[in-house]
Amino acid sequence: MPFLDVQKKFGINLDRWWTIQSAEQPYKFPARCHAFEKEWIECAHGIGTIWAEKECKIEYDDFIECILRTKTMKRMDTIWRQREKLMKEGKYTPPPHHMGKGEPRP
Amino acid sequence: MLSDQNSLHVDGDCTMDMRTKCQENEQAVSMAAAKVKQDMPPAGGYIDYKWNLLRRGLSGYSMLALGIGTLLYWYWKIIKCNRKRRRLQIKDFKARITLMPLFQAETDRRILHMLRENLEEEAIIMKDVTGWKVGESVFNPTRWVPPLLVELYGLRPLEERVFANIMMYT
Numbered sequence: 001m002p003f004l005d006v007q008k009k010f011g012i013n014l015d016r017w018w019t020i021q022s023a024e025q026p027y028k029f030p031a032r033c034h035a036f037e038k039e040w041i042e043c044a045h046g047i048g049t050i051w052a053e054k055e056c057k058i059e060y061d062d063f064i065e066c067i068l069r070t071k072t073m074k075r076m077d078t079i080w081r082q083r084e085k086l087m088k089e090g091k092y093t094p095p096p097h098h099m100g101k102g103e104p105r106p
Numbered sequence: 107m108l109s110d111q112n113s114l115h116v117d118g119d120c121t122m123d124m125r126t127k128c129q130e131n132e133q134a135v136s137m138a139a140a141k142v143k144q145d146m147p148p149a150g151g152y153i154d155y156k157w158n159l160l161r162r163g164l165s166g167y168s169m170l171a172l173g174i175g176t177l178l179y180w181y182w183k184i185i186k187c188n189r190k191r192r193r194l195q196i197k198d199f200k201a202r203i204t205l206m207p208l209f210q211a212e213t214d215r216r217i218l219h220m221l222r223e224n225l226e227e228e229a230i231i232m233k234d235v236t237g238w239k240v241g242e243s244v245f246n247p248t249r250w251v252p253p254l255l256v257e258l259y260g261l262r263p264l265e266e267r268v269f270a271n272i273m274m275y276t
Contacts, residue, residue, distance in 0.1 A: 035249065058246050065245060069254065076260050083231050083261065092231065094261065095223075 033066035220258050227261055 007014060017023045021031035022038050031037070040059040044052035053060075065071050086092035164172070232238045245251055255274070259267040 032252075036245075039247075062245050062247065066251070072254065072257065076256060078235075079228055079231060080260065082235060086231060095227070 033063060036063040036066045039063075217253065217258065221253060224257070224261060 007016065013024075017025065020037065020041065022034050022041065025031075036059070040056060040063045043056040043059050047055070083092065083094075087094075255267060255270055259270055
């Protein structure tokens with residue numbers, strides 16, 4: 001119910017732990033995108049959807065990027081394609097540690 | 107006459123009549139089948155077995171008390187043993203907690219080294235591509251974001267990546 005916070009009144013936590021990633025978890029395990037989500041929620045809380053979309057676009061983009069990693073994957077893909085192209089042309093040979101023969105570190 | 111006596115399914119007769127009819131029938135049969143040896147109870151009847159059983163051994167209540175006492179004693183032993191196990195487990199945890207900074211530092215060094223190598227490789231590979239900023243972060247804030255497995259092992263052979271994937275969960 002909106003104005004009667006029943007769970008806080010009784011001190012129980014029935015479903016608050018699964019509403020957001022940054023909620024309190026058992027053993028205090030943090031989510032992968034905890035920081036980004038925290039930033040976004042702190043920016044966008046209480047100002048309504050339309051205003052939040054305008055003001056918190058940066059945080060939201062970072063949060064979505066952290067979850068989906070589209071930009072990271074695209075970057076890796078570009079680098080990999082370029083690497084394959086250069087290897088086929090013969091202009092580039094990967095160094096030994098990238099071919100599985102690197103010296104083992106602890 | 108005999109057929110009348112043999113018929114037991116007479117309607118409306120009381121049982122007394124039927125019993126006398128049965129006894130007469132039995133006598134007739136036993137006299138007819140002369141002296142067959144049968145398994146009969148011993149002469150004088152059976153002995154009273156109940157008193158024979160209880161003459162030796164513990165009574166019922168004392169056996170119950172002995173059983174419950176044994177249970178309780180060994181329960182107490184299990185409780186003590188579990189407490190000792192808990193103390194040893196706390197020792198193990200303490201050892202792990204003490205060594206955790208060392209391992210974490212090692213892992214961090216290793217990750218940073220791999221990222222540095224990847225960065226240099228990226229600089230070499232993307233030399234000719236126009237408009238590429240080497241080592242550009244995809245995130246806007248300049249916070250440390252733990253790298254993905256793909257980022258670390260992207261330029262390495264597939265087995266290393268698979269191995270790292272397995273090791274992450276063991």
